[in-house]
Amino acid sequence: MIVYILRRLGATLIVMAVVALFVFSLLFLTPGDPAAVIAGDVATPDDIQQIREKLGLNKPFLVQFGGWVVRLLHGDLGTSIFTNLPVTKLIAQRVQPTLSLTLLTLFVAVLVAVPIGVIAAAKAGTWTDRSVMGFSVLAFSIPVFVLAYVLISIFSIHLEWLPVQGYRQFGDGLWPWLSHLILPSIALGTVYTALIARITRAAMLDVLAQDYIRTANAKGLAPRAVLTRHALKNAGVPIITVIGIGVALLISGAIVTETVFAIPGIGRLTVDAILRRDYPIIQGVILLFSGIYVLINLLVDLSYRLFDPRIRY
């Protein structure tokens, strides 16, 4: 077990190193002069030169990369070109809204998706099943922001139940905080829910075809107990896997959702950085999100044994 964890940690470090190398090298690999692109169309040669120095583009690649990695390992993600503030500080200021949004969405989505998938599998071939599958295809086809605007127009503009945009700190009270997150969470979580429900259904159908399920049914176990204790637990590995992989959807989706709902989170920071071509911020956000994503999937890997003790590391 320990050996396995260490080996997986090693692999994770390699993956993160590849990510860092890639994100860094992009500055050099992209055709044309990135400093000129970042400076924009109205920049003077002086501006371009300044940005080049700021990004360290005037030094040889290896020197820059080395320095960058050393600073990175000290927790320094660089300095924003536009505001001259450290990227870590800019990101830290924006963590709470993004964390609230994604965590809330994750929990609600899992709580909704797994039962839906189980029911669909239990009633395979019926209209219940077909509507779950229909919902999932639809959810895969509607972009997050289109769904977000539909929700706003129904629940905020017509019914006036929920605020149109904005964010309240958790410290401002539970309801103000929650009410600003309900619509963003639904918009963000729909694809994620569809994905998990679909895999849950597929995994359950696989398990339900097994002999021990027939045995459990034959010995007169309550159908509910068969579904949850016998089937769902054994379908756990693919479900938890897709919950981990799907976090990528949450991360990408959060960027758009925060834009639509004017939530001052990391996604909004990213979009502002794109408009100003503030590459250090984008670099920092990618490293952070990729790191979280890799870490979550590492935890998912390590959790397999909880569901299936037969798995030996």
Added chain:
Amino acid sequence: MATAVLAVPRSVSPTWQRFREALRRHPTAIVGALVLMAMVLIAVLAPWLGTTDPLALSPVERLRSPSGEHWFGTDMLGRDVYSRVIYGSRISMTVGVAVAALSIAIGLAIGLVTGFVRWLDAVVMRVMDGLMSIPSVLLAIALMALTKASVGNVIVAITLAEVPRVVRLVRSLVLSLREQPYVEAAVAAGTNLPLILLRHILPNTVAPLLVQGTYICASAMITEALLSFIGAGTPPNVPSWGNIMAEARSMFQLAAYLIYFPGVFLSLTVLAVNLLGDGMRDALDPRLARRM
């Protein structure tokens, strides 16, 4: 002996037969195909569908609601939204098809080689793992932040994010195919590697890649719209669906139709591609059909 002609009629390939049968069993796939064909026609015939110049400004007529003259209304610069949406289909289609074709071609090449050349495998797969751990939209954002906005660059950015998934798929196919007796036989017979790949491996990757390609196409269209929506996609002067919606962002409470028309077109197109993909997957992989 000269008359020993086999009485078996020229058989239709079983894959093809299964394909047709499954399509019959999946009316949704047919619907998807029809909607998709309609969208392709719309994209091709855009100039003849009662459109005007999608870029023509008319400040006097800005933000008009849908009417007989402007079917989908006009935007904040007085441009005809119907024309913009119809022409926008060209961008989405181009991006979707180009990304699917490019990422399949590149992923196939890398996957085939790494599946057979073992020492390359470890290195390439670590790189692919790294690329895959960057959420694809973020990867595209990084590229778009460093290059000039253009449709071509959007295609490259999304392709780069999709390639690792194709490599993974091809590699896993190759790893299982190379254990097949007919491949071992070919190896034993001294067939050289390129010929084995071409004759024995490649044909068996076509079906899964076709399915994967439709999904890539669907997700590329969504990613393009998403990138354009946050200002990291096609340049603002290109009437893509994402751009139309991006420009309407601040205008939503005033003119929701600016978001709904392109939004519905985009969702319908992606839905059609997804339905077609699901139908093809069921047709080509009967084992999966029951489950997914």
